[in-house]
Amino acid sequence: MNRIVTLDEFIIHQQKDFAHATGELTGLLRDIGVASKIVNREVNKAGLVNILGVEGSENSHGEQVQKLDMYAHDKLIECLKNSGEVCGVASEEEEGFIKIKSVGKKEAKYVVLFDPLDGSSNIDVNVSVGTIFSIFRRKSNSKKEVNIKDFLQKGVEQVASGYVVYGTSTILVYTTGQGVNGFTLDPSIGEFCLSHRDIKIPARGNYYSVNQGYYLKFDVEMRRYIDHCSDMNLRLRYIGSMVSDIHRILFQGGIFLYPNTRKFPKGKLRLLYECNPLAMIVEEAGGKAISAQLERILEMEPSELHQRCTIVIGSPDMVDELKEFIERYKPVSNGVHK
Ligand code: AHM
Numbered sequence: 001m002n003r004i005v006t007l008d009e010f011i012i013h014q015q016k017d018f019a020h021a022t023g024e025l026t027g028l029l030r031d032i033g034v035a036s037k038i039v040n041r042e043v044n045k046a047g048l049v050n051i052l053g054v055e056g057s058e059n060s061h062g063e064q065v066q067k068l069d070m071y072a073h074d075k076l077i078e079c080l081k082n083s084g085e086v087c088g089v090a091s092e093e094e095e096g097f098i099k100i101k102s103v104g105k106k107e108a109k110y111v112v113l114f115d116p117l118d119g120s121s122n123i124d125v126n127v128s129v130g131t132i133f134s135i136f137r138r139k140s141n142s143k144k145e146v147n148i149k150d151f152l153q154k155g156v157e158q159v160a161s162g163y164v165v166y167g168t169s170t171i172l173v174y175t176t177g178q179g180v181n182g183f184t185l186d187p188s189i190g191e192f193c194l195s196h197r198d199i200k201i202p203a204r205g206n207y208y209s210v211n212q213g214y215y216l217k218f219d220v221e222m223r224r225y226i227d228h229c230s231d232m233n234l235r236l237r238y239i240g241s242m243v244s245d246i247h248r249i250l251f252q253g254g255i256f257l258y259p260n261t262r263k264f265p266k267g268k269l270r271l272l273y274e275c276n277p278l279a280m281i282v283e284e285a286g287g288k289a290i291s292a293q294l295e296r297i298l299e300m301e302p303s304e305l306h307q308r309c310t311i312v313i314g315s316p317d318m319v320d321e322l323k324e325f326i327e328r329y330k331p332v333s334n335g336v337h338k
């Protein structure tokens, strides 16, 4: 029988493959692992809200009950402060970035951006949610305070990214640019154990994932592609929790779309908290991620922390096919189709 490999062991082992690795990123990834175990415990209790108290009330221990996404936000920050490797964080739950005090004389080199609980509107009905994270090396001098430019970096600059899905089981998937690996939480020992080594996305799949309720609000080229998926008898799956939809596509193949709509002309999802980290994972697994305007997600220049973008992500052949639909059916500026 194969011996179990825990997340900590795996991270340390991977670090040994880099001649100049100093262990800083290792410590940081371990902190994220710890935070997600704490969040997982709380997400699992979400159904007990009537027993434990609703948001804003006091629970039986006299503590204020927090909304789960804010709880996840706080726990991630608390854990990331631990190792002293992080000089700043930015979260989908907070307007600006947060500076983190150095630990002793350590010069923290990394900034972390995260969506603490993606798809949180699903919690009340017991549907999977997730945490998404993105790690960059700071650009500014490590003796000075972190600044906004440290966060507004292109996705190609990410040194690591990953996500955790709190689903039927809890699984953490991450990459440092050396393959994508998945770790399932074994609740009996409280450890993430290597369960999916070197994940590769299938070139095609049988699934497409889009909020088809917005069909009439999409541009014509997107509608044509969605019609094509339906003609091909592809299966529509849309959880409303991007991280869970992408997780399925990563393993089984398929395509996820969140294009511009009339309500969200620039798209709804956030470049820095959702699209960049998931694009790095998917590309690293052999997939593709572009915007509906055909830019590679990882090359997009961010100008603000909460910048939104459109996204088309998943199996490489399917993303290429959608690109052809966009090129073929996108109206030219005078409104006439090419
Ligand atoms: P959130 O980060 O506030 O939870 O919003 C992001 C979520 C994604 O997980 C999901 O794909 C999308 O919003 C669903 O949006 P819609 O209901 O418009 O389809």
Ligand code: MG
Binding pocket: 092, 115, 117, 118, 119, 274
């Ligand atoms: Mg989100």
